[in-house]
Amino acid sequence: MITYTVDKGQYITMEESLKRHPEGKRGMYVNLTNRCTCACTFCLRSLKKMNTEMTLWLETEPTLEEAEKALDAAPWEYIKEVIFCGFGEPTMRLDDVVTLLRYVKKNHPDIATRINTNGLSDLNYHRDTAPDFDGHILDTVSISLNASNKERYLALTRSQFGIQSYEAMLDFAQQCKRYVPQVILTVVDHVENQEEIDKCRDICQQRGLNLRVRAYEGN
Numbered sequence: 001m002i003t004y005t006v007d008k009g010q011y012i013t014m015e016e017s018l019k020r021h022p023e024g025k026r027g028m029y030v031n032l033t034n035r036c037t038c039a040c041t042f043c044l045r046s047l048k049k050m051n052t053e054m055t056l057w058l059e060t061e062p063t064l065e066e067a068e069k070a071l072d073a074a075p076w077e078y079i080k081e082v083i084f085c086g087f088g089e090p091t092m093r094l095d096d097v098v099t100l101l102r103y104v105k106k107n108h109p110d111i112a113t114r115i116n117t118n119g120l121s122d123l124n125y126h127r128d129t130a131p132d133f134d135g136h137i138l139d140t141v142s143i144s145l146n147a148s149n150k151e152r153y154l155a156l157t158r159s160q161f162g163i164q165s166y167e168a169m170l171d172f173a174q175q176c177k178r179y180v181p182q183v184i185l186t187v188v189d190h191v192e193n194q195e196e197i198d199k200c201r202d203i204c205q206q207r208g209l210n211l212r213v214r215a216y217e218g219n
Contacts, residue, residue, distance in 0.1 A: 002030055002070050014075060028079050030100070031086025032067065032093045034058050038118050039158040040146070042191045044087075057087055064096045068103060076108055085116035094121055094132060101137040112139045119143035119169035123161040130175035138180050143173050145185035145211070147192070148199035156191070173209055186214045 017026055034057060036043075062070070082104050084090040090097050101113055115138060121129040133141070147153040150166035159165035176183045187200050197213060204211040 002028060002074065014078070018078070024078075025080030026078055027081045027083055028074060029083050029085060030067065030071075031058060031088070032084070032090060032096060033061050033086070033088035035092045036087075036089040036118070037092070037120050037124055037160050038089070039160075040144075041156055041158065042188060061093075064099060067096070067100055071100070071103065076111070079108075079111055081112040081114060083114045083116060089118050089120075090115055091117050091121035091124065091129070094125065094129060098132050098137070101133070102135070105137050113137065114140040114142060116142045117144070118157070118159075119172045120159060120161060120165055122172050123165065123168050128175060130172060130179055133176065134179045140182040140184060141173075141176050141180045142184045142186055142212070143169065143176075145169070145187055145200055145204070147187075148196055148203060152196075170203075170207065174207055177208070182210070184210045184212050186212045188214050 084097050084100070097115065104111060104113055144157075146156050147166070150163055153159075153166040153169075154163055157165065161168070173183055173185060185200070185204050187197055189197075192200070197211075201211045203209075
């Protein structure tokens with residue numbers, strides 16, 4: 001449920017993390033679910049592993065109480081950021097994520113928080129979900145843009161919500177600007193060529209959003 005990283009693409013236990021890097025802060029990755037509303041063609045979910053030394057696949061979903069206990073036991077002196085992500089889409093458990101974000105900020109207000117999401121929670125819950133992050137509980141939301149148009153997006157993500165998914169994701173991103181200081185959209189290198197990435201960058205600039213090109217973590 002909880003892994004740590006100081007090296008890009010390496011999700012490991014805190015014990016192993018401290019062996020490799022006894023000093024310095026690191027990211028804490030919290031995975032609450034394997035479930036997702038997309039089945040991206042480039043996703044490693046089907047392999048149930050990543051290019052790491054530790055699987056992120058959950059045999060069972062942790063309860064909210066189990067997640068809070070795990071956070072209580074974390075060595076916070078080594079943590080710089082808490083990131084909700086994993087094999088699944090974290091907003092599949094939106095209420096629990098929001099509760100845990102509040103929990104982190106209440107007990108560790110100086111720790112940065114982030115969610116990595118497909119940005120389709122509005123379609124999943126049939127409402128505007130960006131206001132759930134109001135209250136200075138979330139510092140960064142990273143949303144998978146993936147493509148420069150709705151047809152390409154659907155072909156890549158195979159979203160269960162169909163062709164409406166692309167615009168819903170962009171609308172969610174723009175709504176998040178009202179509640180979250182940093183809104184970042186991402187595309188994956190080795191999945192899109194430079195021309196497509198440039199088009200994605202233009203879309204972000206037109207909407208006042210930031211684009212990050214993510215490294216593909218497959219073999």
